Amino acid sequence: MDKFKKEIAVKIAQVIKLRPEEMESYIERPKDISNGDYSFPCFRLAKELKKAPPIIAQEIVEKLKDEKIECVERIEIIGGYINFFVNKEELAREVLTNFYKKDLNGKGYGSSDIGKGKNIVIDYSAPNIAKPFHIGHLRSTVIGAALYNVYNYLGYNTTGINHIGDYGTQFGKLIEGYKLWGNEYKIDEDPIGELMKIYIRINNLCKEDEKVLNNCRDNFKKLEDGEKYCVEIWEKFKNVSLKEFQKVYNLLGSKFDSWNGEAFYGDKMQEVIDILEEKGELKSSQGAKIVDLEDEGINTPCIIVKSNGSTTYATRDLAAILYRMRTYDFDKALYVTSYEQVLHFKQVFATAKKLGLKEKYIKGLQHVSFGMVLLPTGKMSTREGTIVKLEDLLNEAIERAKKIITQKNPNLENKEEIAKKVGVGAVIFNDLSAGRVKDEVFDWDVILNFQGETGPYVQYTYVRTQSVINKLGKLPQITDVNFEKLEDRYSQEILKILYNFGEILEQVTVKEEPSILSRYLIDLAKAYSSFYNENKIIGETEEIQNARAYITYTTGKVLKIGAELLGMQMPDKM
RNA sequence: GUUCUUAUAGCUCAACAGGAUAGAGCAACCGCCUCCUAAGCGGUAGAUGGGGGUUCAAGUCCCUCUAGGAACACCA
Numbered sequence: 001m002d003k004f005k006k007e008i009a010v011k012i013a014q015v016i017k018l019r020p021e022e023m024e025s026y027i028e029r030p031k032d033i034s035n036g037d038y039s040f041p042c043f044r045l046a047k048e049l050k051k052a053p054p055i056i057a058q059e060i061v062e063k064l065k066d067e068k069i070e071c072v073e074r075i076e077i078i079g080g081y082i083n084f085f086v087n088k089e090e091l092a093r094e095v096l097t098n099f100y101k102k103d104l105n106g107k108g109y110g111s112s113d114i115g116k117g118k119n120i121v122i123d124y125s126a127p128n129i130a131k132p133f134h135i136g137h138l139r140s141t142v143i144g145a146a147l148y149n150v151y152n153y154l155g156y157n158t159t160g161i162n163h164i165g166d167y168g169t170q171f172g173k174l175i176e177g178y179k180l181w182g183n184e185y186k187i188d189e190d191p192i193g194e195l196m197k198i199y200i201r202i203n204n205l206c207k208e209d210e211k212v213l214n215n216c217r218d219n220f221k222k223l224e225d226g227e228k229y230c231v232e233i234w235e236k237f238k239n240v241s242l243k244e245f246q247k248v249y250n251l252l253g254s255k256f257d258s259w260n261g262e263a264f265y266g267d268k269m270q271e272v273i274d275i276l277e278e279k280g281e282l283k284s285s286q287g288a289k290i291v292d293l294e295d296e297g298i299n300t301p302c303i304i305v306k307s308n309g310s311t312t313y314a315t316r317d318l319a320a321i322l323y324r325m326r327t328y329d330f331d332k333a334l335y336v337t338s339y340e341q342v343l344h345f346k347q348v349f350a351t352a353k354k355l356g357l358k359e360k361y362i363k364g365l366q367h368v369s370f371g372m373v374l375l376p377t378g379k380m381s382t383r384e385g386t387i388v389k390l391e392d393l394l395n396e397a398i399e400r401a402k403k404i405i406t407q408k409n410p411n412l413e414n415k416e417e418i419a420k421k422v423g424v425g426a427v428i429f430n431d432l433s434a435g436r437v438k439d440e441v442f443d444w445d446v447i448l449n450f451q452g453e454t455g456p457y458v459q460y461t462y463v464r465t466q467s468v469i470n471k472l473g474k475l476p477q478i479t480d481v482n483f484e485k486l487e488d489r490y491s492q493e494i495l496k497i498l499y500n501f502g503e504i505l506e507q508v509t510v511k512e513e514p515s516i517l518s519r520y521l522i523d524l525a526k527a528y529s530s531f532y533n534e535n536k537i538i539g540e541t542e543e544i545q546n547a548r549a550y551i552t553y554t555t556g557k558v559l560k561i562g563a564e565l566l567g568m569q570m571p572d573k574m
Numbered sequence: 575g576u577u578c579u580u581a582u583a584g585c586u587c588a589a590c591a592g593g594a595u596a597g598a599g600c601a602a603c604c605g606c607c608u609c610c611u612a613a614g615c616g617g618u619a620g621a622u623g624g625g626g627g628u629u630c631a632a633g634u635c636c637c638u639c640u641a642g643g644a645a646c647a648c649c650a
Contacts, residue, residue: 452599
């Protein structure tokens with residue numbers, strides 16, 4: 001991937017007789033650019049060679065004099081480090097011609113085929129039916145989508161599944177509430193809102209009265225058994241909910257390849273039970289059927305069948321694993337949910353092992369967990385009614401974006417459309433800009449901030465690149481670029497960042513961490529903004545103008561590609 | 575109670591799977607629009623929770639303490 005690093009590694013490896021691959025892992029990129037582009041710390045060789053690191057460095061550099069490294073223009077020794085400076089013109093040539101080739105055949109800079117022949121299944125978003133789509137669902141939706149896009153871009157065959165929460169005791173509760181008070185609520189007018197009220201009310205009743213709770217559980221059992229009354233209500237609730245969710249997905253631009261939710265596995269769970277039974281893994285305990293996982297280091301058993309005969313979330317997830325294995329032959333199956341569910345997935349994966357799945361599938365199961373969205377007052381709860389609806393957040397974001405546009409650029413056409421891209425972009429980017437594990441305290445002013453390291457900043461920088469190209473009136477040609485004109489520090493900074501794009505995308509998949517890409521885009525936007533500020537692009541000599549215009553074009557393209565991989569849309573003006 | 579997780583500047587986050595002088599944004603203060611969009615650029619000030627250990631080298635690994643968050647059998 002990193003051509004320069006490889007070149008350096010090969011040469012050093014020759015000199016000190018080490019495997020080039022091993023060498024490559026020792027070479028690092030200094031934080032401080034004054035220490036070069038690549039560096040080899042000699043400390044680790046000290047013990048083996050019984051010499052001081054600076055002396056080793058000295059000797060290696062001595063030997064390297066005979067082995068010219070093409071891309072390196074200068075080598076420096078500082079302490080035990082050997083620092084390599086890549087030829088500036090060479091960097092510009094490498095990045096821009098590479099970009100040009102990909103751009104020309106429409107593949108997109110940074111794309112690759114390393115994922116060719118590999119199947120990735122990503123389970124994300126998965127809201128619960130009959131409950132509002134609130135800001136807690138945003139992270140799963142947005143992280144899942146970003147991973148989906150990046151995997152796809154790297155050549156993986158990717159399937160996105162919205163494993164809708166449309167089954168379980170929660171439905172038994174809703175059915176019970178509907179039975180008791182259905183006619184008191186105007187469900188047709190505001191389905192989700194009214195159903196939520198019913199849900200809150202029935203939950204309170206359940207807390208007081210164990211009998212009601214048991215009725216609810218029985219309702220779910222009846223639903224599983226296909227009793228007509230329950231099934232009809234279930235379908236009705238499901239339909240109104242999906243319609244409501246779709247509004248949010250339209251705003252976010254979310255798409256899924258499969259909408260097979262929990263209910264889809266209603267008739268596929270018996271097989272799970274049978275296999276476990278057959279393998280002697282199923283035990284009776286307190287009237288329920290469980291799988292003991294002590295031997296896997298998990299001291300909470302996995303409940304497969306509840307004491308009233310109905311199934312659990314885990315049973316459905318196990319059935320889903322079998323189904324996805326057969327349907328998609330997955331190399332990786334990712335579950336994007338909050339970390340509240342770590343134990344659940346540990347149990348499910350451990351139980352899947354006991355189902356006797358092939359190693360490949362077991363290894364592919366992976367829980368991609370993320371921190372929770374908390375309100376300043378604490379955890380959100382549908383039951384308590386303390387939630388912020390995602391639709392409200394997005395609409396507020398769009399409103400604020402529109403206000404700013406009216407203020408800064410009153411003559412802009414399509415204000416609505418651009419406000420939508422900017423507002424929604426801000427929300428998406430905000431959610432993807434911190435590492436997954438971090439909890440997030442919801443704050444309107446933070447999410448809807450459009451300044452500094454934000455989505456709109458990335459968009460704004462892109463808009464500037466487009467503005468330059470527009471003013472220029474024509475796209476620069478790579479053949480007109482004199483790479484020597486890009487040796488200044490601002491251009492070099494951009495080029496270095498552009499050079500890393502492919503590796504960054506790979507890192508996103510290795511760590512299942514979209515924030516790596518968000519931060520990258522910020523870095524790129526910053527580097528370009530400085531460049532833009534310090535340099536004139538149009539009106540310099542033709543040679544300089546061409547070179548700077550081309551780097552502008554490239555930067556714009558990469559910003560757009562990256563932002564779209566994150567699920568944002570890029571306006572051309574704002 | 576057990577297990578997991580987090581702790582970096584006033585606030586929100588970085589630090590390439592141990593490397594060199596810990597980087598940004600917000601907030602504060604100071605500068606920059608006769609010039610390709612100032613949603614911008616430049617500058618000043620400010621930080622690794624406490625204590626041990628491993629290592630040539632620790633924000634990063636190990637132990638421990640403290641403080642938050644989470645999960646812990648019929649919710650999903």
